[in-house]
Amino acid sequence: MACLDNRIVFNEQPLLSKEQSGQGQVIQQSAEIMDEPLIGAFRCSDARSSSTEQGCLEEAHASAKCSMTTGQAHHRTDQMTTTSSGALPIEDWLKAEPAHQRREALPPPQQPAPTAINMWSLIKDMVGKGELSRVATPVQFLEPLSELQQRCEDMEFSELLDQAAAVERCSLERLLLVTAFAVSAYSGVKRTCKPFNALLGETYELACPEKGFRFISEKVQHEPTTINRVLAEGRGWTFELEDELHTRFTGTAVELAPIVLLQVAFSDGDTYRWGKAMTSINNVIVGRIHLEHKGSWRLRGVQSGLIACMKFHAATMLSSKSKLHEVSGVVEKDGVALKGVKLRGKWDRELHADLPDGSSRLLWRVNPPAADPSRYCMTPWVLRLNDLTPQLAGRLPHTDTRLRPDVRCLELGIYDQAAVHHKQMEEGQAKKLARIAKPGATHEPRWFERVGGCGKIGEEYLFRYRGGYWEACAAGAFAAQETQIERE
Template identity: 30%
Template sequence: MGSPEKNQNNGGFFATMTSGLSMFSSAMHRSVNGSIASSKERDGYWKMMQSYIGSDITSVVTLPVLIFEPMTMLQKMAELMEYSHLLDQADECEDPYMRLVYASSWAVSVYFAYQRTWKPFNPILGETYEMVNHDGITFISEQVSHHPPMSAGHAENEHFTYDVTSKLKTKFLGNSVDVYPVGRTRVTLKRDGVVLDLVPPPTKVNNLIFGRTWVDSPGEMVMTNLTTGDKVVLYFQPCGWFGANRYEVDGYVYNANEEPKILMTGKWSESMSYQPCDLDGEPLPGTELKEVWHIAATPPNDKFQYTYFAHKINSFDTAPKKLLSSDSRLRPDRWALEKGDLSKAGAAKSSLEEQQRAEKRTRESKGDQFVPKWFDQTDETTPTPWGELEVYRYNGKYIEHRNAIDTSDAIDTSDVQSIEFNPWQYGDLS
């Protein structure tokens, strides 16, 4: 398979740790202080990487901060809300098939934003991210498990609720890695109570060690209306030689009898369009292809290839009053990296990781189990194409917490940036 066009950014949809490995390989040629590493040191790095071949490397590789972007995976979960107006339209739509056109276009829309080169920070156990001031949405995500790494998220406005439990599974293949999204995503449209289930395609990160890193997500994305049995199946075309077919997405909306009703086509890097079709999947006479989603303008020459919405997510403009001290924005390593201080960011990252290990020791010495605040682990284990998933459910406590704060007049919001980052269950980690 050839590489994609040279002028495209790198990165990947579910790249919790894979998107930076190519940069890690270049870093292998330098020591920590920036000097050229010896051949013995390089050989040691190569042996380390080779020992991971065939393994799930989601949380076993410690990577240098120079390959990171100033954002965590909890914040990246919120990026799916950029084009949330499509879910609003799905909720308002009376046509059950057009409802799936809007909702599946929303699911495709995030792929453009997730093709960035940089690796997000892995969240600390108990870390959270809150977002307000975007289309009336209240968003909360929380790191609910450290081994295996798992996150849960909930978003809500007047039109929909969005709930996700995310656990990644990877397979390192030497110069590439396969990433399997072992997760469950559910969207409930409030007007009719329709529940939509999303299964995204797997991702393959190519040229990790040699060549220019690029990401492909070949395979099917399936969104099913669990209420009616209707579904949409979109096929993400694999990238061919010289970038042929890269970004292309094609498929159909089917009724419960698996008869095609609407064809969909486009590129996840640009736009999606739809057209009514006959039972053979051919466009109906007298109809035309209509665009349903188009990417928004992006900042030119952005250092981290951020969209305008990514900057919005990362800013305190989207933070609510009395931000939780466990919020990702407050992480000292993320904050230092955003300010361009790599040395401080690296030291802060190491300190946070050591504090996380210290809290684990404290918890185990007390015989305690970690309990998330905003999500409850259920007894449900759901099958996915890549393994079983323990399901976490939003417990409703966050909206009660937020309502109490928003209706209070005694909240000091003068300097939210001065809040000390603290996701810890135990205060004294000395």
């Protein structure tokens, strides 16, 4: 089967000049409409991307092999997590990765906020029609993040995984810490604005040496269902996520029901898997919009047989304020609950564990709020996710979310340009999908590959990491790719 070029080019020119810092300014875009828009379009250039990038990748792998033969190989013990290519272990990457200058607020908006539009006129025809994830949403209802960046919100409390990696394998202590990490992922998801839908082939990276991990995500499939794939690596652990998000409008609320498989694998061979609860955005037509998580999931220690059974309690009309956002759980072994072990807390605040000896232990507590949470009520962690730090200048691939002009314009408060760019990107996505729908054409993800003979999503992973992203980054492949495009 012929494979169409899967590169995404958000802009023929870089969104930020090399002299500009992470805040940056949006460069004036051409208003000319082209047969195949360069802003926000997937471009089918059969030969443009391969030669330079492949040469840099080969150089990166050759360099890695050379370093291995000079004596670094013996440092790769079972206490280190490596990429599947084995070329750039996390410990070596942490030594080389520079510290990033993180922002504490969004830039002030450059335009007044757009006037409100009638929500009912927008979504009344969607009642009962099921899937909403592919519906084009006006930028007034979006926040300046893509769904790939939103997946990175799970990593805010990655230190819990560092602590879990340091305790005994298959222990109750490790299970409790991984469960706390799983619950902490809900704490930042209280905002009611929708993230931008990722485009097919879009990627996102977060290099976070100050917290000791690196993160990469990619939208790997759009049809028949959309699938996003995530891989994060830290000291002694690997976190993976693959999800298929289903949304529907009930008439009063928007319900988000993910089919998702999350996994943490520690370097000592201990693995944990779990899912996610349903999220409901209530009162979208009348009243105060608020969000809640509800339902239950089980976090299973594959080798230990220990299972944390967690329940998110839905609020009712009679619920007191003290009962809002409650989460509770028990730990089971062979289908029998462990005596004296209980989990309790609030998903937006903290999680405690009651232990068999009668003591109670605080497993996790939310970080203080941002001094300037912005008009989107973002936490300090979320504020950094779309930041173009100076350390990223010239190093990101063209597929990275940070280079999307519609997301960038919305963050800068240039609402009219954000709407124009967003429309162009949706049109470019439609053209890309039409091309790969033709017989003999397909889309191959760049950094993940489909696993043959797999089961259903949410039960086993349908895609796995190919390897090579961080090696290409270190070798300057993406910067060389940008230079090639500028010359052409």
